[in-house]
Amino acid sequence: MPPTLKGQITMEKTPSYWVTKSAPKRVYAMNPAVKLIAVVRDPVTRAISDYTQSASKRPGLPPFEEFALLNSSIQWGGTYSIDASWPPVRLGIYARPYRRWLRRFPKSRLLLVNGERLVADPAAEMDFLGLKRIITDKHFYFNSTKGFPCLLKSETKPIPHCLGKTKGRNHPRINQSVIYRLKEFYKPHNEKFYQLSGVKFSWP
Numbered sequence: 001m002p003p004t005l006k007g008q009i010t011m012e013k014t015p016s017y018w019v020t021k022s023a024p025k026r027v028y029a030m031n032p033a034v035k036l037i038a039v040v041r042d043p044v045t046r047a048i049s050d051y052t053q054s055a056s057k058r059p060g061l062p063p064f065e066e067f068a069l070l071n072s073s074i075q076w077g078g079t080y081s082i083d084a085s086w087p088p089v090r091l092g093i094y095a096r097p098y099r100r101w102l103r104r105f106p107k108s109r110l111l112l113v114n115g116e117r118l119v120a121d122p123a124a125e126m127d128f129l130g131l132k133r134i135i136t137d138k139h140f141y142f143n144s145t146k147g148f149p150c151l152l153k154s155e156t157k158p159i160p161h162c163l164g165k166t167k168g169r170n171h172p173r174i175n176q177s178v179i180y181r182l183k184e185f186y187k188p189h190n191e192k193f194y195q196l197s198g199v200k201f202s203w204p
């Protein structure tokens with residue numbers, strides 16, 4: 001962590017902390033009063049997003065369906081199982097890492113941000129850190145080319161800032177029966193996560 005003056009808040013963002021087994025213990029040892037934020041979205045969309053990121057770096061990568069299904073030689077429309085060990089699928093089982101974090105930190109200090117709501121209404125997600133509300137909904141505008149909200153750095157000097165090209169990519173079309181199977185796969189895991197967190201996300 002960089003040095004922080006009194007009155008300043010230091011922030012650090014690393015998605016892999018969420019699933020790194022040793023992270024809760026180490027973060028706790030660093031500062032047990034730390035506030036934690038995890039953005040979670042529909043795990044089916046998360047898996048496709050994760051695959052899209054890899055595909056952008058590796059042209060010619062086989063289609064999503066071939067990784068998501070076990071024994072993908074079977075026709076996609078037939079009977080098949082989901083490959084729960086494929087990281088884009090596995091990382092959407094949120095209850096597992098969430099349980100690990102809860103062994104060290106109280107629920108009140110781990111904010112679960114609804115990824116779908118973060119896109120629909122970003123300003124609504126800003127209160128957890130207890131900071132003065134400087135960023136409000138006036139600082140966001142919907143950029144229709146990007147299809148996502150972007151930030152106006154100040155109300156008076158509205159310089160627009162969108163996230164880079166690697167955020168908000170177009171996802172490939174995925175076979176509908178594979179999507180259906182993935183939803184079925186995640187249903188019990190999502191339920192477990194809703195039970196543990198007390199938050200009913202709207203994923204099917």
Ligand SMILES: Nc1ncnc2c1ncn2[C@@H]1O[C@H](COP(=O)(O)OS(=O)(=O)O)[C@@H](OP(=O)(O)O)[C@H]1O
Pocket residue numbers: 015048049050052118119148149150162163166167168169
């Ligand atoms: N405002 C705004 N602009 C662009 N993208 C937005 C925004 N808000 C949320 N998102 C969603 O963030 C997704 C990328 O987040 P990542 O988890 O891949 O980022 S990172 O791993 O933390 O770097 C990204 O996923 P993809 O759509 O698959 O690219 C977006 O859905």
